[in-house]
Amino acid sequence: MTRPMKSPIISLIRLDEPTPQHDGWICTPHGRDSCTRDIVAVAELQTKDAVQPYRVCEAWLTENTRAVAYLAENGYDNR
Numbered sequence: 001m002t003r004p005m006k007s008p009i010i011s012l013i014r015l016d017e018p019t020p021q022h023d024g025w026i027c028t029p030h031g032r033d034s035c036t037r038d039i040v041a042v043a044e045l046q047t048k049d050a051v052q053p054y055r056v057c058e059a060w061l062t063e064n065t066r067a068v069a070y071l072a073e074n075g076y077d078n079r
C-alpha cells in the first residue's frame, strides 16, 4: 500500500546511481516493510508548513500519478 500523497512535488532530483536502502535511508512512500528496492531519486514535497524530502524507488516514479505528471512536464531537475 502506498501512502496517499496530497502535497505537490516542487522538485525531483535523480540520484547519480541507485542507492540501496539502509538505516534511515528508506523509501519514504512505501516504507521499510513494503519496499526493498534501491532509492533512485529524491522528491521535495510542499506540505502545509514545510518542504519535505521524499526518498523514492523507481516503482514509485511510475505508479504515482503526480510523479509521472511532474516528469512529463519538467523532467528531472538536475538533468
Ligand SMILES: [Zn+2]
Pocket (backbone or CB within 6 Å): 027, 029, 030, 031, 035, 036, 037, 056, 057, 058, 059, 060
Ligand atoms: Zn519504494
